[in-house]
Amino acid sequence: MSGRVDLVVVGGGIVGLATAYRLLETRPGLRLVLLEKEVRLAAHQTGRNSGVIHSPNTYAPGSLKARLCAEGMRDALAFADEHGIPYEICGELIVATEPDELPRLAAVAERARANGVVLRELGPEAMREIEPEVRGLRALHVPSTGIIDWERFALALGDAVRARGAEIRTGVEVTAIRRAADGLVLETTAGAVATRDLVTCAGLHSDRLAAMTGHGRGIRIVPFRGDYAVLRPEARHFCRALVYPVADPRFPFLGVHLTRRIDGAAWAGPNAVLAYAREGYRRRDVDLRELGGILGDRGFLRLAGRYWRVGAAEMLRDLSLRLFLRALQRTTPGLTLADLSWGPSGIRAQAIRRDGTLVEDFAITGGPRVLHVQNAPSPAATASLAIGREIAGMAVARFEIRA
Ligand SMILES: Cc1cc2nc3c(=O)[nH]c(=O)nc-3n(C[C@H](O)[C@H](O)[C@H](O)COP(=O)(O)OP(=O)(O)OC[C@H]3O[C@@H](n4cnc5c(N)ncnc54)[C@H](O)[C@@H]3O)c2cc1C
Known part of the structure; x- marks a missing residue:
């Protein structure tokens, strides 16, 4: 033109x-x-993402995320059908493993229902019928969630x-x-x-x-890198579909979880750490100008000051596959270090405000x-x-x- x-x-x-x-x-x-x-x-x-067709479980009722996720799911499946793109509606399990997570799990169920999601609440026996390797106190099963290659x-x-x-x-x-x-x-x-x-x-x-x-x-974009670990083929039975912990409601990330891919592979992750460059996919990628811009930003400093403990724990886990494994073992105790190796990474574009709150x-x-x-x-x-x-x-x- x-x-x-x-x-x-x-x-x-x-x-x-x-x-x-x-x-x-x-x-x-x-x-x-x-x-x-x-x-x-x-x-x-x-x-560079998880390849999940999300159900609107955790988004605030009435928000754009809740409405557009629900509408977008239906649109995406129709487009995929029309264009011959493979997908699978495999369902997801959200698992509480500690008593203090039970109120948070109940809050997720309430939010999901308010957003029109149909789900079942399961005890330990019933959750093992869906995911035999998973252990927990209580779980939500959301059958509408799926996987696709975005x-x-x-x-x-x-x-x-x-x-x-x-x-x-x-x-x-x-x-x-x-x-x-x-x-x-x-x-x-x-x-x-x-x-x-x-x-x-x-x-x-x-x-x-x-x-x-x-x-x-x-409003500034803060890049949060998410690293995945890949399960060796012999360990793929650890997740039939998608297994999530109960997410921390203060953050827009879902916590390290197990994801079945549409090509049959199984991935764990992603974690969430500050990326040292907006498109720095490897841990050693640093753009000093971009990093300086983030570290000198008042909004980011406020955010970091508020959540430095969580941030430090995530950064440690980013350096140690053993700590990554420990997070996964909360829902899937049978996984071992030999089952995992570091895989690809993605970087999330998350907007923050000057007062340090996340958009x-x-x-x-x-x-x-x-x-x-x-x-x-x-x-x-x-x-x-x-x-x-x-x-x-x-x-x-x-x-x-x-x-
Ligand atoms: C680790 C991870 C896991 C995720 N998992 C899921 C999931 O399972 N399900 C889900 O629904 N969502 C998931 N997401 C979110 C989803 O991937 C993103 O929300 C979505 O891809 C955003 O698309 P986008 O087009 O806005 O951004 P992008 O895909 O980043 O595209 C933006 C484009 O703009 C281009 N661009 C930028 N600046 C310029 C310029 N100056 N001139 C020209 N071009 C420019 C860039 O090169 C880029 O190609 C995940 C994200 C990440 C990072």
């Missing part, structure tokens, strides 16, 4: 692709270009976006944005791109893109001609098509797009 386009989407992860897909559904014929800085789509969070899903979305007439340009990084007479001009590593409207879905860089148009002040819900902000997805951590892969529909609705209301 040459000349000014109607709309640019920045970010070729699952949220950007689903947004482009929904915008083109809302307004066929829209001259849309999607820009992705990597040479391939889905290179970051979308290609990278494959995103690539299929990319094909569908191209089939709807849009252009996807990879290897093009947006470096600056300026206002023009009747729209915006994006400076990129491949020259300027003029557009009437703009939606950014930049994951780990979402705060930077928002800052380029003067939005999102007071818990999905956040979409903007102004004239611009919308920015500022916080789309888990379950945004599950919710992607519903987030896309939400953004398309906002675009119709704010931009010159007509349904």
